[in-house]
Amino acid sequence: xxxxxxxxxxxxxxxxxxxxxxxxxxxxxxxxxxxxxxxxxxxxxxxxxxxxxxxxxxxxxxxxxxxxxxxxxxxxxxxxxxxxxxxxxxxxxxxxxxxxxxxxxxxxxxxxxxxxxxxxxxxxx
Numbered sequence: 001x002x003x004x005x006x007x008x009x010x011x012x013x014x015x016x017x018x019x020x021x022x023x024x025x026x027x028x029x030x031x032x033x034x035x036x037x038x039x040x041x042x043x044x045x046x047x048x049x050x051x052x053x054x055x056x057x058x059x060x061x062x063x064x065x066x067x068x069x070x071x072x073x074x075x076x077x078x079x080x081x082x083x084x085x086x087x088x089x090x091x092x093x094x095x096x097x098x099x100x101x102x103x104x105x106x107x108x109x110x111x112x113x114x115x116x117x118x119x120x121x122x123x124x125x
Contacts, residue, residue, distance in 0.1 A: 002026040002114050004096050009119030012086055016123070020081040022096030022116060033099030034079040035112055036070060038092035038121075048094070050105035051079060059105040064090075086123045093118040 008020040022034065035050035049060040051070045058070050067086075072079040079096060097112035099105070106112075 002029055002098055004098065004114055004116035006094060006096050006116045006119040009094060009121045011122045011124065014086060014088055014123055014125050016086050017082070017084045018086065018121060020083065020094055020096075020119060020121070022079045022081075024077045024079075024098070026077075029077045029098065030074065032101065033103060033105045033111075034070075034072065035097045035099060035105065036079075036081050036094060037097060037109060038090075038094045039118075040089075040092040043092075045095070045109060047107040047109070049081065050099070050107070052104050057105060059107065061107070083121070086121075088123045088125045091121060091123050093120050 003025040005023045031053045033052050036048040037045050039045040047061050049070045051058045055072045069082040095118045096116045098114040100113045103111050
């Protein structure tokens with residue numbers, strides 16, 4: 001089991017940037033893909049992006065491609081989501097999640113088995 005904790009959320013104006021962090025405890029982190037999802041009020045949780053365990057393969061939702069970047073460093077037990085050119089429609093609670101063993105970056109939430117508590121991102125117009 002791994003414990004995940006997101007941080008870095010907040011209120012930002014449209015066009016601004018935020019960097020989310022997902023810190024992991026436990027040793028079972030380095031060899032797993034990690035994903036970011038978000039859930040806006042009244043909407044289903046949706047995929048944002050994912051990264052494989054080596055950090056050299058990423059996958060993004062079309063809605064964030066070119067604006068958001070996921071990264072991780074092998075020396076750290078953390079994964080990051082750099083969000084640029086934020087839009088009001090990016091407002092949501094953002095969650096990080098650890099992929100199931102042996103599964104690469106995936107868009108489906110069922111491919112992930114450990115989730116953080118989420119961090120709120122609010123983008124004002």
